[in-house]
Amino acid sequence: MADDAERGGAERGGAERGGAERGGAERGGAERGGADAVDVAVVGAGIVGLATAYRLLQRRPDLRVAVLDKEPAVAAHQSSHNSGVLHSGVYYAPGSLKADLCRRGKRAVEGFAERHGIPVERCGKVIVAVRPDELGRLRGLHERAAANGLAGLRMLGPEELREREPHAAGLRALLVPETAVVDFAEVARALAAEVVAAGGRLVLGTAVQATEPHRTGAVLRTDAGALHARAAIACAGLHSDRFVDPPHDAEERILPFRGDYYTLVPEARSLCRGLIYPVPDPALPFLGVHFTRRVDGSVWAGPNAVLALAREGYGRTTFRWRDVREMAAFPGLWRLGRRWWRTGAAEVWRDASRSAFLRSLRRYVPEVERRHLSFGPSGVRAQAVRADGSMVDDFSIVSRGRRVVVRNAPSPAATASLAIGDRLAVMMEAVLGGTGAGGGADGR
Numbered sequence: 001m002a003d004d005a006e007r008g009g010a011e012r013g014g015a016e017r018g019g020a021e022r023g024g025a026e027r028g029g030a031e032r033g034g035a036d037a038v039d040v041a042v043v044g045a046g047i048v049g050l051a052t053a054y055r056l057l058q059r060r061p062d063l064r065v066a067v068l069d070k071e072p073a074v075a076a077h078q079s080s081h082n083s084g085v086l087h088s089g090v091y092y093a094p095g096s097l098k099a100d101l102c103r104r105g106k107r108a109v110e111g112f113a114e115r116h117g118i119p120v121e122r123c124g125k126v127i128v129a130v131r132p133d134e135l136g137r138l139r140g141l142h143e144r145a146a147a148n149g150l151a152g153l154r155m156l157g158p159e160e161l162r163e164r165e166p167h168a169a170g171l172r173a174l175l176v177p178e179t180a181v182v183d184f185a186e187v188a189r190a191l192a193a194e195v196v197a198a199g200g201r202l203v204l205g206t207a208v209q210a211t212e213p214h215r216t217g218a219v220l221r222t223d224a225g226a227l228h229a230r231a232a233i234a235c236a237g238l239h240s241d242r243f244v245d246p247p248h249d250a251e252e253r254i255l256p257f258r259g260d261y262y263t264l265v266p267e268a269r270s271l272c273r274g275l276i277y278p279v280p281d282p283a284l285p286f287l288g289v290h291f292t293r294r295v296d297g298s299v300w301a302g303p304n305a306v307l308a309l310a311r312e313g314y315g316r317t318t319f320r321w322r323d324v325r326e327m328a329a330f331p332g333l334w335r336l337g338r339r340w341w342r343t344g345a346a347e348v349w350r351d352a353s354r355s356a357f358l359r360s361l362r363r364y365v366p367e368v369e370r371r372h373l374s375f376g377p378s379g380v381r382a383q384a385v386r387a388d389g390s391m392v393d394d395f396s397i398v399s400r401g402r403r404v405v406v407r408n409a410p411s412p413a414a415t416a417s418l419a420i421g422d423r424l425a426v427m428m429e430a431v432l433g434g435t436g437a438g439g440g441a442d443g444r
């Protein structure tokens, strides 16, 4: 496990100001490792890619590390379009990567944020059962959370729930005091500044088309030429499957699920003190629309989950032909649709109808009214789906020799980012060894 000690010297926001380059890959397609070659190239300057580069440089300050992103700024996608909840590990199967890395990652992100002056609000959350048939599942969550080692868990009756959340209604609620909120985009920017301060390169505005095996380790084909690396890690979020061999892997694909938020107008923010969550459907990876009080005091309600027509499709009508064509050709989409068409139809309806959205919210906070809601931001989740239509629940990392791909990193990957980064840094050390010889067993 890397030591997360502050190494100092990094200026907040420095990545954006001075340390980042545009199009820094070797121009002209030269195929030799040279002055421009790096030891490790990380594709994706989201929170996972940046945490990985940060951890790698902490463990091996001698390595030349570059982080490439197609966008002109870091954390342009999922890492800045999320609820901002530092999850405590309630939902995840004990022994899963999610359970382990969420717990360790939460502690690490909290420590990192505190050392960098980034506010973390430990507001706790309540998971509220509003129907008798949800009580069994709520008890199951309590047991799971206890098995995952969460502290201070308590079942609340309706009165105790109202003491904590005066405007919430429910039959029973699970109190999870460890849950916190943070601005993950701010964490990502601080990570980027640390990477640059440690000698890493941020190469922004440079799309990577492929990472290919090469006798030097790996070669990245970018829109600015080729970049040679001794090893490559793809942390490409919504595009992660495009880095898995073979390029159009039929086994598993990323499907983009858009989630819209409403925000509560300032005079209605007092309706929610902390985090109010529903009891989720255990068969689905999404937690259901919830109320989130953010670190800036605003309150978001959402997100819903509808299939997006573009991997980075934040608007209802955003459409990208390549993404739609690939989705349509993927049998997993149709099998998923056959299994979940009722849920999907309800989500589409709730997406189109503010009244339907409001009805979902009122089950938990009956006083919320239409006039309290204004349109908020949207995010698009990268969810890996198998060809049989099942959704990949756990985090998944695929390694092919010196090329590693983070294939499925949905929520709580922002919480878990530094622990995922630790894991990838250890893998990289094993792959690179001291001799530069190839290695790294395939596997997940």
Ligand SMILES: Cc1cc2nc3c(=O)[nH]c(=O)nc-3n(C[C@H](O)[C@H](O)[C@H](O)COP(=O)(O)OP(=O)(O)OC[C@H]3O[C@@H](n4cnc5c(N)ncnc54)[C@H](O)[C@@H]3O)c2cc1C
Binding pocket: 043, 044, 045, 046, 047, 048, 049, 068, 069, 070, 071, 074, 075, 076, 077, 078, 079, 080, 081, 082, 083, 084, 085, 086, 087, 206, 207, 208, 209, 235, 236, 237, 238, 239, 259, 303, 378, 379, 380, 381, 382, 409, 410, 411, 412, 413, 414, 415, 416
């Ligand atoms: C609506 C929503 C709510 C969420 N809520 C939470 C929450 O409360 N708590 C939590 O822990 N998690 C939450 N998550 C999940 C969390 O945000 C993600 O798991 C996490 O941000 C993933 O980080 P990432 O770095 O893997 O992906 P991203 O942040 O998506 O980063 C991937 C990067 O790769 C770049 N990239 C992709 N392809 C290429 C290419 N070909 N060339 C160069 N660059 C490329 C992209 O531009 C992008 O910057 C939520 C997600 C969503 C969408």
